[in-house]
Amino acid sequence: GAVVSQHPSRVICKSGTSVKIECRSLDFQATTMFWYRQFPKQSLMLMATSNEGSKATYEQGVEKDKFLINHASLTLSTLTVTSAHPEDSSFYICSVSESLGEQYFGPGTRLTVT
Amino acid sequence: QKEVEQNSGPLSVPEGAIASLNCTYSDRGSQSFFWYRQYSGKSPELIMFIYSNGDKEDGRFTAQLNKASQYVSLLIRDSQPSDSATYLCAPRGAAGNKLTFGGGTRVLVKP
Numbered sequence: 001g002a003v004v005s006q007h008p009s010r011v012i013c014k015s016g017t018s019v020k021i022e023c024r025s026l027d028f029q030a031t032t033m034f035w036y037r038q039f040p041k042q043s044l045m046l047m048a049t050s051n052e053g054s055k056a057t058y059e060q061g062v063e064k065d066k067f068l069i070n071h072a073s074l075t076l077s078t079l080t081v082t083s084a085h086p087e088d089s090s091f092y093i094c095s096v097s098e099s100l101g102e103q104y105f106g107p108g109t110r111l112t113v114t
Numbered sequence: 115q116k117e118v119e120q121n122s123g124p125l126s127v128p129e130g131a132i133a134s135l136n137c138t139y140s141d142r143g144s145q146s147f148f149w150y151r152q153y154s155g156k157s158p159e160l161i162m163f164i165y166s167n168g169d170k171e172d173g174r175f176t177a178q179l180n181k182a183s184q185y186v187s188l189l190i191r192d193s194q195p196s197d198s199a200t201y202l203c204a205p206r207g208a209a210g211n212k213l214t215f216g217g218g219t220r221v222l223v224k225p
Contacts, residue, residue: 001160032211034212043202043217044158044202046213046214049210093157097211100165101146101148101163101211101213102148102160102163103148103160103213104160106157107156107157108157
C-alpha cells in the first residue's frame with residue numbers, strides 16, 4: 001500500500017501560536033488525502049478531506065478557519081492549526097486513499113499546546 | 115445509535131486461541147469494510163478489507179461480512195502476544211472514499 005510520511009512527529013507549542021503539519025505520499029499520487037484527529041482512548045475522527053488543487057471539505061463541527069488545509073500537489077498536504085489552544089492538543093493523522101477505498105495512514109503528529 | 119459499533123473490550127484471549135471481534139454498522143449503503151490494527155501511541159495499519167458477503171481469509175485473519183444483518187467480524191487465529199492492540203472497524207460509505215471508524219476493540223493476548 002501507499003507509504004505516507006508526516007512531519008513533525010511531535011510538536012510542543014505555546015497557546016496562541018500556529019503549527020503546520022506536513023503529510024507526504026511517498027510513492028502514490030494522491031488526489032485525495034484525509035486528516036483525522038484522535039484524542040486519548042477515543043477513536044479516529046475525520047476532520048477534513050483534502051483535495052489536490054481545490055478547497056478542502058470539512059466535517060461538521062470542524063472550523064475551517066482554525067484548521068487550514070492546503071493540498072498543493074499530488075504528494076503533499078498540509079494542516080495548519082492556527083491560534084492553537086490546549087484543547088487542540090491531540091494526535092493528528094493523515095491518510096491517503098487508494099483505488100478500492102482503502103486508506104493508508106501516516107505515522108501521526110502528536111501536538112501538545114502549553 | 116452510533117454509526118459503527120464495536121465492543122470496547124478488553125477482549126482477553128490466551129496465546130494460541132481464536133480472537134473474535136464484532137462490528138455492526140448503520141449505513142445500509144456501505145459497500146466495503148476495512149479492519150485496522152492500532153498499537154498504543156501509533157497510527158492505524160490496514161489488516162484487510164472485505165466487500166462481498168461471506169468469508170475472506172488472509173493468513174491468520176478471517177473477515178466475515180453479512181450485509182443483510184449489517185454485521186462484519188474479524189477472527190484472529192493462533193493469537194500471539196504481538197496481536198495485542200486495538201482493532202478498528204471502518205465501513206466505507208456509498209459515496210466517496212470516506213471511512214467511518216468504530217470505537218475499536220482492545221485485544222489482550224496473554225502468554
